[in-house]
Amino acid sequence: MRRTLDDVQTSAGSTTTDALALLRDRPLVVLTGAGLSTDSGIPDYRGPGSPARTPMTYGEFVSGEAARQRYWARSHLGWSRMRAAGPNAGHLALAALDPTLLITQNVDGLHERAGSRRLVALHGRIADVVCLDCRTTSGRAELQGRLDAANPGWLAEHAAAEVRPDGDVDLEETAGFVVPACEVCGGVLKPDVVFFGENVPAPRVERCYAAVDALVDAGGALLVAGSSLTVMSGFRFVRRAAKAGTPVVIVNRGETRGDELATYRLDVGCSEFLSALAP
Structure with missing residues (x-):
């Protein structure tokens, strides 16, 4: 009614x-x-009470391994909560x-x-992943399993990290996080979403x-x-x-x-x- x-x-x-x-x-x-x-x-980006944040740009993501390590370490935590x-x-x-x-x-x-x-x-959708080299697409749930296996205990260790929009969390210490490569070609994996700086x-x-x-x-x-x-x-x-x-x-x-x-x-x-x- x-x-x-x-x-x-x-x-x-x-x-x-x-x-x-x-x-x-x-x-x-x-x-x-x-x-x-x-x-x-x-959480949203700009609503009342939303914390100031600077999302990673596409240029940052492709700039090197350290930037991608930082992205995936935080996203691994955030997406595990977002999918719920x-x-x-x-x-x-x-x-x-x-x-x-x-x-x-x-x-x-x-x-x-x-x-x-x-x-x-x-x-795009955060549940999809694309290889920047061979363009193969795959599911984020599959990658989540690989991230878990490569980084045992990471989710539990950082369970208190504050959730932010788009499957991100507030976390600065990401050294040592292992980022798997594309299983098809060994290339760079990226969530299949439009980053700032992309069209x-x-x-x-x-x-x-x-x-x-x-x-x-x-x-x-x-x-x-x-x-x-x-x-x-x-x-x-x-x-x-x-x-x-x-x-x-x-x-x-x-x-x-x-x-x-x-x-x-x-x-x-x-x-x-x-x-x-x-x-």
Whole structure:
């Protein structure tokens, strides 16, 4: 049963009611960010109270063995916890809504686990691994087993390390961590996600642009949930929709780069809002 508008109690007042009314019964493209997964226990980058952090760039990752050792030592700890996270009410609501296209900046795979069908994982998935030399792809669970075997006791020794976004943890001492090579060619393994300094693959971007453009003739709307839109990979879709006259609704805790382009801008929880919108 659909929740009533009055079930969402926020300081936005009638704006929330208006936004829900605007979005209902329209074709939707939805763009999600890290704020959608905080209710699953995964920290976000820029929400209220989030710690300052500088993610490793692609240039750093390929700069040498020490950088990759640092990345995998921290990721080994973080991913062991991230994979235990489950979809929250917001993920489930979006699966029920089944928008024309769901674009996610998240790499946690929770939309897929919730059952979303028409989805573009803009930045890839942390559960996938690629060899930078032979381009062979494999599953992260398999690599996790190899990391465990090569670094016995590492998880237990650093169990208190604080979790950060994207399967990372707060850990400085990574000397001695053993990083396995590709089993096919002996090359360098990297999570199959877009690092800062890399470009989102063009086919993904074009599919998203096409879905956003189609909203014009369909009388649809673009909904942003849980993204600060700080990086251009997501902000460009908001800018494109607004330029075409498509309504844009932004739901996020804290300011976003796209606030001035939004038809409605709501500082409310993603899970609550999406649950109210879902059928």
